[in-house]
Amino acid sequence: MSVQAQYNSRWNLPNLISLYRLLSFPFLLYLIFTKNEGLFATFLCINLVSDILDGLIARAFKLQTEFGARLDSMADWGTYILAFLGIYQFKMEDHKADFWLLYVFIGLIIFYNLFSFIKFRRLPSLHMFSAKIGGYIQGIYFFSLFAFGYYPPIFYLAMIWGWVSSIEEIIILIYLKKLRSNVKGLYWVLKSGQRQ
Numbered sequence: 001m002s003v004q005a006q007y008n009s010r011w012n013l014p015n016l017i018s019l020y021r022l023l024s025f026p027f028l029l030y031l032i033f034t035k036n037e038g039l040f041a042t043f044l045c046i047n048l049v050s051d052i053l054d055g056l057i058a059r060a061f062k063l064q065t066e067f068g069a070r071l072d073s074m075a076d077w078g079t080y081i082l083a084f085l086g087i088y089q090f091k092m093e094d095h096k097a098d099f100w101l102l103y104v105f106i107g108l109i110i111f112y113n114l115f116s117f118i119k120f121r122r123l124p125s126l127h128m129f130s131a132k133i134g135g136y137i138q139g140i141y142f143f144s145l146f147a148f149g150y151y152p153p154i155f156y157l158a159m160i161w162g163w164v165s166s167i168e169e170i171i172i173l174i175y176l177k178k179l180r181s182n183v184k185g186l187y188w189v190l191k192s193g194q195r196q
Contacts, residue, residue: 014058021075041146069181094150108166
């Protein structure tokens, strides 16, 4: 493959959308610290929608790449961090005694990323089906929280699904000898019988 072809495959539309999410991180962080809830909520929702779009475009037009998977994972990390900081800044009072559920979810995310970094020297980009579904559920939760207010059943579903998906990711990371991207889920990893 020529250098130009490699460049074109690396900077395709889905990857540019992921890059936008990464580059928007400082601006949204600024909105949190200046307590601009309205503008923060607007841009967070744009980022959540763009996260759905980049995956759909990559799959529909066969633009999935290893670089894209890693870039998307970094952008997801940034979006999660911003969402959690935004909740802490603007909506913590709404959650009251339920907030511990979010701490467990954050702890699991930190654990599997640290585990992957220690074991494989890089962050995971598994893109499991359960994580994608969880992303949609959590996106609905974030959107509804900032648009309409706190609704406990959506929060519980988002957190418990996040726990289950995170535990699945931990099991896969323990099982694999070599880190791979786009593994779909534990069922497919075990079915393939390939740990490499």
